[in-house]
Amino acid sequence: MPEIVRAAFKFSLQQAWVAKANGDGTYGPAIQFPSAKTLSLDLEMISDTAEGNSRHTGLAAQIVGVGWQMDGVNLSEEIVGILTGETPSSSNSGPDQVDTQTTTNDLMPYIGLVAQAWGENGDDTCILIPYTKVMKGFSYKLDYGKYITPAFKGDGIDEPNLGFMMQRKDHATKVTQPQFPPAWA
Amino acid sequence: MTYEDQIVTYLNTNVPLKAIATGGILNYPETGRKGLARLLTPGAFTETDGMLKPTVMVLGTKEVADQQIIDPRSGYNSTVTPIFIWVYDKGTTKDEYTNIVAICDLLYGLLAYQQLPNMFQILYETTVKNKREKALKEAAFYMVKYNVYGSRKFA
Numbered sequence: 620m621p622e623i624v625r626a627a628f629k630f631s632l633q634q635a636w637v638a639k640a641n642g643d644g645t646y647g648p649a650i651q652f653p654s655a656k657t658l659s660l661d662l663e664m665i666s667d668t669a670e671g672n673s674r675h676t677g678l679a680a681q682i683v684g685v686g687w688q689m690d691g692v693n694l695s696e697e698i699v700g701i702l703t704g705e706t707p708s709s710s711n712s713g714p715d716q717v718d719t720q721t722t723t724n725d726l727m728p729y730i731g732l733v734a735q736a737w738g739e740n741g742d743d744t745c746i747l748i749p750y751t752k753v754m755k756g757f758s759y760k761l762d763y764g765k766y767i768t769p770a771f772k773g774d775g776i777d778e779p780n781l782g783f784m785m786q787r788k789d790h791a792t793k794v795t796q797p798q799f800p801p802a803w804a
Numbered sequence: 805m806t807y808e809d810q811i812v813t814y815l816n817t818n819v820p821l822k823a824i825a826t827g828g829i830l831n832y833p834e835t836g837r838k839g840l841a842r843l844l845t846p847g848a849f850t851e852t853d854g855m856l857k858p859t860v861m862v863l864g865t866k867e868v869a870d871q872q873i874i875d876p877r878s879g880y881n882s883t884v885t886p887i888f889i890w891v892y893d894k895g896t897t898k899d900e901y902t903n904i905v906a907i908c909d910l911l912y913g914l915l916a917y918q919q920l921p922n923m924f925q926i927l928y929e930t931t932v933k934n935k936r937e938k939a940l941k942e943a944a945f946y947m948v949k950y951n952v953y954g955s956r957k958f959a
Contacts, residue, residue: 630924
């Protein structure tokens with residue numbers, strides 16, 4: 620029976636989606652990461668320690684951003700287009716069709732990320748990083764006998780309209796597809 | 805209910821699968837000490853010639869604590885349970901593996917990445933293809949393996 624069991628564990632990256640962030644709490648069309656395997660999250664902090672009388676006397680720490688890394692299979696043109704702003708173009712059709720995606724020194728756009736893990740009671744956990752950019756890397760290699768598996772790394776900050784940098788929702792009944800705001804619920 | 809019981813019950817609700825698996829979708833323990841045999845599982849065999857019908861047999865083995873999640877206080881252990889599914893057919897020159905392949909394709913759609921109650925997920929691992937079972941008059945079979953990611957805890 621679906622339910623939220625608050626101490627329960629969640630399993631596996633079930634699905635992850637990306638969309639262009641418009642900066643006003645709305646997003647472009649969501650595209651699913653094909654076969655995403657790992658989404659790593661890292662809350663970034665600033666901190667300070669007070670000292671006196673030969674000991675630490677105070678601690679302060681504050682979350683200032685959220686770092687993330689996505690490892691997925693396939694150089695999807697749509698995904699790369701959203702993450703980098705490099706929109707692919709297409710010419711001809713059928714067997715003569717050619718898709719072209721050109722990388723220049725463009726500025727990275729703001730994007731949103733959403734991902735889902737499952738509980739064992741028909742429930743789920745969804746994570747939304749609403750306002751982020753690929754900041755630290757977009758890497759892949761062409762390797763003999765191996766699939767091309769790109770990795771993307773970025774940072775997220777508070778979305779100007781939504782007012783948060785990351786939000787988690789647990790659903791008693793797992794959702795078919797986590798949505799971006801304003802449908803994020 | 806064990807994971808294999810759940811899977812057998814679930815597979816038996818699928819009409820297209822049951823239409824091809826005319827010999828039945830069985831849990832291994834219910835087939836008796838010697839597995840598929842004409843005396844104990846007559847529904848799996850054709851009466852006229854004693855050959856196997858397309859039959860699915862599910863076996864759950866060796867549940868393992870995978871050490872990903874542990875909690876001695878509640879007794880919680882995350883586990884992985886391999887589920888082996890043998891898909892048999894008589895495998896004569898005419899029929900070969902046609903029904904077996906069709907059944908395995910249906911099984912994949914029904915089981916891979918799915919979640920039944922009280923488990924995290926069923927993940928596909930492998931298919932061993934184009935085999936013959938000497939003990940069943942050289943019946944053709946595939947053996948498919950899935951893993952059930954689940955848990956145990958104190959009652």
